[in-house]
Amino acid sequence: MVDARYFGDGLTYLNPSDLKGKLIAIEGTDGVGRSTHIEMLQEWLEVQGYGVLTTGWTRSNLMSKTIEMAKEGNILDRWSFSLLYATDFADRLEHEVIPALRSGFIVLADRYIYTALARDFVRSGNRQWVRDVFGFALVPDLVCYLRIDVETLVLRVIETNGMNFWESGMDIRLGNDLYDSFKKYQSLLIEEFDKMAEEFHFEVVDARKSPDEIQDELRNKIQPLLTTHLRSPDLPSDHLIQPAPSS
């Protein structure tokens, strides 16, 4: 991250200029296979010799329990909803992401601030405040957006984990039942993600394709970031383990 920078008012006490690693965010709504692809990407990168750190939404030491508790019915207002996620994000940014980038790791983020921006906008109709709040976030080197249409998403979610309260945006009750609310809520999120894809130059990957095709596309998008940064030395040929002759 040679020209690392913050979205808005940054961490004044942290200079981002010495961050050697790469920050890659994988965005998309629920049920697009983000975590599966991140696992595969990690494997692919580690085989090439890159240090990889994955970081996931709500997984901070400080906040994961608090957010769980809050989701059980203790948050009702838009502000604490977004602030809880912002705190979780800040904790991971400062304790995991920035130290890893400083040591030259590739950081794969399962969701990034765009998730929070979309969710807050759907709830408030206002973009500015939540963007100001997340001003301290680093601008990633690459954002891959796994895009899906709501019709396909509905089928996938029903077939796998089913619709839950929060993924259906039931706190704002956009429909008469879970199904209607899910569909409406996720459509609004996709709409907002699509707008942000243009504004923030996401690399859009069609999440309806087969997992292999998606993974290939993701690797193709990530590859250009890597060559500028690290190249595996060629091993002297006499050190190579020769494959056993098949008899």
Place this chain on the structure above:
Amino acid sequence: MSEHPTYPRHAHPYPGKLIIVEGIDGSGKSTQLILLHKWLESKGYRVFFTEWNSSELVKDTTKRGKKNKSLTPTTFSLLHATDFASRLYHEILPPLKAGMIVLADRYMYTAFARDVVRGVSPEWVRKLYSFAITPDMAFYFKVPIEVAISRLLGGTRGQFKHYEAGMDMNLSPDVTQSFRIFQSSILAQYEKIVEEFQLITMDATKDIEAQQNDMRRLVGEALKDYKPRRGTHGRRTVFWRRFDVPKSE
């Protein structure tokens, strides 16, 4: 204030009144607020009290983060903003809408002073709290640092708390010295805030009764046009009459 842009803030539209107090630890602001609370209640007003960093939602998280010393300036600031948002929604707005008087021990100005000293951007923390409503009255209890120190050391507490003394900032290995440096920087921030947000400065070196008299006089004047909602007082008789058990002869 030329240093920071001012963010537009408007008077709230609710029938209630919001009165807040600010000042460093040891300024005596909480004592004054408690006395004001007693007085307002004795006058028949309906009063609701709320305190910084007290919401069920994040109190334990803040406590845990403080205990294992994992809070950064930004997470410290965000946690307090979360607490504030939650209390604004659950504790401050409902009584204000119901026409009550809300007393708040510390408000967003605490964050503007303290979080900036810890190292967050002054612009960022102001934007963070842009959803807050402007209080009807905001008192700042101004006290020299040595007075605050002698009050805290001579009082019931007897010692400084880790974060209250800014021990997380490695200012000095000596707790009292760390408190002195940290809280002096906060005092300097408050000086700017008082001007930027037009807080009412109270001389917190005066006797408790003298300060309270000043405060009651100012609050009394400000409440001249305030029409407290009588709420249950007026209606209670009607309510009971409706459900009165008819006396059988």
